[in-house]
Amino acid sequence: MSKRFLLVAFVTILILSVLSFALDVGVVLPTNVEPRWVQDETRFRQALESTDYSVEILFSQGSPAKERENVEALIAKGIKVLIICPHDAVAAAASAQLAKKNGVYVISYDRLIMNTDAVDYYVTFDSVEVGRAMGRFLVEKVKPGTKDNPLYLYAGALSDNNSFLFFQGAWEILQPKIADGTFKIVNSNEAEKLKNKKDLTRDEMARIISQITTNWDFNTAKRKAEDDLTRAKKSDKGTVYILTPNDGTARAIADAFRADRDVKEYYITGQDAEKASIQYILDGKQSMTVFKDVRLLVKDAINLAKMLMEGKKPQTTATYFNNVKDVPAIQSEIQVITKENVKEVLIDSGYYSESDFNW
Numbered sequence: 001m002s003k004r005f006l007l008v009a010f011v012t013i014l015i016l017s018v019l020s021f022a023l024d025v026g027v028v029l030p031t032n033v034e035p036r037w038v039q040d041e042t043r044f045r046q047a048l049e050s051t052d053y054s055v056e057i058l059f060s061q062g063s064p065a066k067e068r069e070n071v072e073a074l075i076a077k078g079i080k081v082l083i084i085c086p087h088d089a090v091a092a093a094a095s096a097q098l099a100k101k102n103g104v105y106v107i108s109y110d111r112l113i114m115n116t117d118a119v120d121y122y123v124t125f126d127s128v129e130v131g132r133a134m135g136r137f138l139v140e141k142v143k144p145g146t147k148d149n150p151l152y153l154y155a156g157a158l159s160d161n162n163s164f165l166f167f168q169g170a171w172e173i174l175q176p177k178i179a180d181g182t183f184k185i186v187n188s189n190e191a192e193k194l195k196n197k198k199d200l201t202r203d204e205m206a207r208i209i210s211q212i213t214t215n216w217d218f219n220t221a222k223r224k225a226e227d228d229l230t231r232a233k234k235s236d237k238g239t240v241y242i243l244t245p246n247d248g249t250a251r252a253i254a255d256a257f258r259a260d261r262d263v264k265e266y267y268i269t270g271q272d273a274e275k276a277s278i279q280y281i282l283d284g285k286q287s288m289t290v291f292k293d294v295r296l297l298v299k300d301a302i303n304l305a306k307m308l309m310e311g312k313k314p315q316t317t318a319t320y321f322n323n324v325k326d327v328p329a330i331q332s333e334i335q336v337i338t339k340e341n342v343k344e345v346l347i348d349s350g351y352y353s354e355s356d357f358n359w
Contacts (some may be wrong), residue, residue, distance in 0.1 A: 007158030024053040025305050028067060028108075032059045034216075034248060035274045037085075040110075051302065053309075064091035069288045072340075073097040075094050083307040085109040088159040093118065105308045109301055112161045114322045120308070122302045123328040124322055125292045127162050128188035131169025133290050133336050137240045139177055139288075141267045148238045151183040152228060153191055153210040154253060156245040157216050161322070164205050167244055171200060174243070186236045187228040188212050214249045223247035227257035229263070236264040244269055247277035247289055254285050269324040273337055273346065279357055281339050289337045291345060296332040304330065 018172045025037070041057055048055050054301075056074060060067035067087055074082065075098065082099045084106065085093030093116035096106045100118040108122045142149055156163030177183050178195045182284055185192045187290035190207045194200060212223035222242070229237070240263055244250040257263045270277050271290035280286035308313045316328035335345055346352045 016167070022055055023074065023077045023079045023358065024309060025055045025081045025083060025302075026071070026077070026079040027055060027057040028070045028074070028082070029059050029088045029109075030067075030085055030111075031062045031172055033062070036248070036272045039272075040294050040298065041080065043294045044302075047295070047298050047302055048117070051306075055086065058086050060062050064089055066090045067092060068095050068098075070354060071099060075099060079104055080309050081099050081105045081107060083107045083109050083117075083301050083305060084113070085111050086113050088246065089114040089161045090159065095254065100310055103147070105305070107301060107304055107308075108327065109139050110162070110297065111323050115324055116322070117325045119322060119325070119327050121304055121314065121316070122327045123297060123304060124320070124329055124331055125297065125333045125334050126318075127165035128169035128172075130271055130290050130292070131166040131171070132336055133169075133320065133334065134166070134243060134271070134288075135170040135271060137274070137336065138243065138267055139173060139182075141180055141241065142177070146180045148183060148184040150186050150232075150238070150240045150251075151178065152187050152225070152240060152242045153185065153208070153212045153263075154214055154221065154224070154242070154249060155212045155242045156214065158209055158213055160216070163209055163213070163245065164202060167205055168200070169211060170243055172198065173280075183241065184236070184238075186232055214253075215246065218247065218252040220246050222252035223254050225253040229256060229260045234262050237264075239265040240267075242268040246270060247272045247274040247286075250286050250289070251277060251280055254280065270281025273350065273351075275356055276341060277344065278352070281337065281342065282357055284339070284358065287338070291335045291337045293332065293335075293351065295351070300330045300332055 032038050057068040082104050096113050096116050096118040097107050107109045108119045112122050113119050155167050175198045188211045190211050226275050242254050247270040250268055256269050257266045267287045273289050273291040277286050277289050303316050317330045319326035319330050320329050348356050
């Protein structure tokens with residue numbers, strides 16, 4: 001009798017132990033090295049404080065293998081919804097398929113997982129509009145009537161679909177001003193070959209991006225900028241215009257251009273409104289950043305996960321083709337930040353504290 005009691009007690013404890021570790025939602029982010037993703041983790045934790053759902057957040061540290069390992073661990077803990085921002089948009093397809101096979105809803109977060117039908121939804125900012133905002137900023141800074149203004153192009157990683165979307169939007173705005181001679185492309189002969197074509201194919205964009213990729217790496221970005229400046233003529237310096245894909249690469253590239261004595265003035269783009277870049281903007285070292293309020297993106301992701309767990313059909317505002325299916329998407333708004341509106345948009349809204357910066 002005592003043995004049977006002990007067996008029942010052991011099984012009961014085992015079941016309770018398993019249940020206690022059961023998760024509702026698993027979140028997988030690319031890395032905790034880059035400030036952007038640490039910021040996302042913070043916003044997720046803040047947003048989840050007011051919910052009853054159990055959630056675990058894991059980082060893939062820039063490794064598709066680690067990303068797969070994270071997904072497997074979360075599936076083993078019984079998640080119902082996977083929110084994943086892929087490090088490599090193509091490699092992540094296998095992890096998404098594994099989750100679907102185990103009955104898990106898959107939400108692609110910020111970056112779209114490519115080449116699979118296993119993605120249920122995509123929460124994102126309008127990445128093409130991000131690129132357009134960057135392009136418009138550079139065009140607006142050009143002195144009317146001037147020609148051959150030096151334009152330096154930089155992009156994200158080839159493995160990230162967002163890199164293509166950002167570049168697509170920027171090219172849409174910049175291309176007419178390249179074609180009419182307002183801008184002169186300095187550092188990409190592939191872009192120069194296509195300067196008269198507004199709508200590029202993905203293969204054409206890939207050829208350009210392969211030349212100007214920073215791979216989202218600060219050191220790579222700075223080294224590439226330094227190499228470009230070494231090769232550039234003096235006439236391709238002076239006042240320059242620089243398309244950079246995000247804040248981290250913008251700071252690195254800005255440092256390289258600021259160190260070149262033949263560069264007298266530069267206008268440079270960015271995105272993510274990282275604290276370090278806001279300080280750069282206040283100090284006149286970076287010209288702008290596209291603010292993507294992560295609070296909105298996180299809220300969209302959590303609300304979407306909640307609806308799926310409750311058996312409801314979410315309302316979406318767009319679709320993104322991932323080479324296999326049109327993935328229904330929810331888009332959050334963006335804003336351009338310059339020195340003039342930092343306080344109004346970032347401080348007054350409570351996103352950052354005024355004490356975070358040297359004014």
